[in-house]
Amino acid sequence: MRRRTRKLSIKMKILLSTSFMMVCLFLVLGVSFYKSMERNMIAMGVEQAQVAAKVAVGKVDASVADLQPGDEETENYERLLYSLREAKSTCNMAYLYTLSTDGSQVFYGIDTDETDARNAIGDVFEYPYEELRPVFEGEMYVQDYIDSTEDGDLITVYIPVLDGKNRVAAVLGSDYDASEIVERLNRIRLWMIQISIIGVLIALVVIHLIIRTITSSLWKVNQKIYELVNSEGDLTQKLQVRTGDEMELMADNVNALLKYIREIMLHISDDSNKLNESTKIVFGNLTSAGENVMEVSSTMEQMSAAMEESTATLNQIGESVGEVYTNINYIAEKAETGNHLTKDIKEKAQKIYDYAEEAQDNAHTVVMRLADSVNEKIKKSKSVGEINRLTEDIISITGQTNLLALNASIEAARAGEAGKGFAVVADEIGKLASTSANTASQIKQISAAVIGAVEGLALEAEKMLQCMEETAMEGYRKLLSTSQGYREDAENIHGMMENFAEDSERLEQAINDMKDALQSVSTAVEENARGVVNVSEVSAQLTESMRDIEKRADLNKKIGEQLAAEVGKFKLE
Known part of the structure; x- marks a missing residue:
């Protein structure tokens, strides 16, 4: 519901102020006009009273000064009284009388009053001599105002009566009847009041019409603003005010403001829709990315387990190499023992000298070839073995991770400011x-080389065993069977055993190198395992970050929906 104004409205304020000013204006004008009319009419009445007094004084002669108390019945008195009453009637006088003085008091002479209150000759006048001294000295006194008394509204004139020598014989007192003037002034005052009231009413009506025109325009502006404030605004409408004044200018400015607000609302509406669509896309991509990150985390866990298995396998290989090393030491010891034994059978081995020499040469050739092959394969055994398949899986996963990071960077760029953190994580x-x-590629190469070396070593070891089986052991059997006849060849066998001991030492050194290589490979695998664990931890952190981004994206979605709802309260098209 629309709230009413708590104080006076603009219309009422203007009406009250203009009413007060109009009342004051008409009051001032009325009073001024009335005072002017009053002055003019009083001046006219004074002039008439003065003229009437002059006319009346022409009816009196100096004989009036000779009247004494009791002369009311004399002919002179009657004549003068008749003349004065005629002048009184003709000149509209209320009272007309003559006055005389003894120098200290003033006395009535002839009083034209026809009532019982008429003053007789010699009655004391109510005003002292001092007030009328100038008149008795020859000056005429004319009252310049209307004196409202119980006897009526009067203008008093005192005019001296001169004798033949221009001496003051008496004073003629005239009270001019100004009741008509007062009545006319009262009518004028009443007319002025009526005219003022009518003028105020007409002015109020005119002002009301003017204010109504102004306030109607203000009401239109206020109505539009009220509709906007209370979410009922139609921004497509315009204020139709054609008053040709400031109100039309105000309405045009309000229309321009509404147009500007409408354009802003349209932009906000479009941007909120785009924000909602972008938020939906980001939300969907975050969900997909979260699933992919979960898959990466699962794969990293599998890789970590595979690395642990590889480490265990390498440990087993190390143990096997240690056993080989022990066996080689044992063989070296046996070779040393055989070297001593050959001294005992030197005489018995003479007969098989030629055969033993040939067998020694063959064995020497095979052993040298095996030694060279083993040394070559040992140099290659510094890479990791049996992790080729795992490295291929790592390469495949890293490829998928690269693709996922690229997609995440693209989506983060689309998200703008909100996706900066996600872009850093994706990078x-x-x-x-x-x-x-x-x-992983390096591990793959190293593991491939190690696998080849191990396979070659196994093959050459097999050949060496076969050679020993076919050559040395057969020679030993022949040597045992012909030991009685080949004593002279024992010395050659002794030399062969010395060579065999030296070869055993070289083989022992090669095994030591292989152990070092296996240790390096094991260390590399452990480091890779730690790297996989770190990747898993980073994936977990990435998952948590994506969840936080997902929450913020959902918050942005809600904000966009709220913004669209607020904009939807306005009619824009």
């Missing part, structure tokens, strides 16, 4: 995946 994942791919 770090991409770098980590690239590093993992390079490391």
